[in-house]
Amino acid sequence: MVYIIVVYDMRADRTRLMLNFLRKYLTHVQNSVFEGAVxxxxxxxxxxxxxxxxxxxxxxxxxxxxxxxxxxRTVIGDDPTDDSQFL
Amino acid sequence: MVYIIVVYDMRADRTRLMLNFLRKYLTHVQNSVFEGAVxxxxxxxxxxxxxxxxxxxxxxxxxxxxxxxxxxRTVIGDDPTDDSQFL
Known part of the structure; x- marks a missing residue:
């Protein structure tokens, strides 16, 4: 297993595609940031x-x-660990 | 020295504050992502x-x-290494 962090920059109205895909493998840790072991x-x-x-x-x-x-990993400010806020 | 990656999620009209600050220490690698040795x-x-x-x-x-x-580090798609596009 390797540990990865994925950050992306997409048009706001298209990010759902990436969210839905990356969510299958990784943890959603910030608006356009995922991480996890794969x-x-x-x-x-x-x-x-x-x-x-x-x-x-x-x-x-x-x-x-x-x-x-x-x-x-240090989170500063609001920790967006609850995925629901991105839906 | 330690190597750090900073990702942030701020209101679009306020990101310039963060950009101007982080740029003093790190390299701007994506819209809201900086990295470098500090x-x-x-x-x-x-x-x-x-x-x-x-x-x-x-x-x-x-x-x-x-x-x-x-x-x-693998960049997929457009490599936004030129900071000018974020100004």
Whole structure:
């Protein structure tokens, strides 16, 4: 398993497509940020499908981190852990 | 030095405050994402000032990674490395 963080920048009216897809694999931690541990196979699927969802001028960055033990996460302000607020 | 990734979620008309601040320390890699190597002192400043810029319902996440050698970064779609497009 690898730990990944995915951030994306899409037109607001199209983000639901990305949300619905990434939610199958990862935890939604901020408006356009997901993270979690996935298999190499899942990572490949995420890369390919993310690419297919993006239009010109939209982008995503996938940070792949060896393990979550290398990452320390500090949330400042409102912690949007409740996914429902993004629906 | 530690490697950090900062993602924030703010009202669109207020993001310039965060942009102008984080730009002093980090590289702007996506609409609301910055990353780079900083000192522990800079990290403390970034934490405190980020907190002071956020209003209720806004948030930021700071990922602190031991070193950039633990992170592999894949950009999908339009690579917004040119900061000018965010101005």
């Amino acid at each position: 298999t190499e196979g899942d990572l490949e699927t995420i890369r390919n499908h993310t690419q297919s969802l993006l239009k010109p001028d939209e982008s995503a960055i996938i940070y792949r981190i060896g393990s979550d033990k290398y990452v320390e | 000192t522990e002192g800079d990290l403390e400043t970034i934490r405190n000032h980020t907190q002071s810029l956020l209003k209720p319902d806004e948030s930021a996440i700071i990922y602190r990674i031991g070193s950039d050698k633990y992170v592999e």
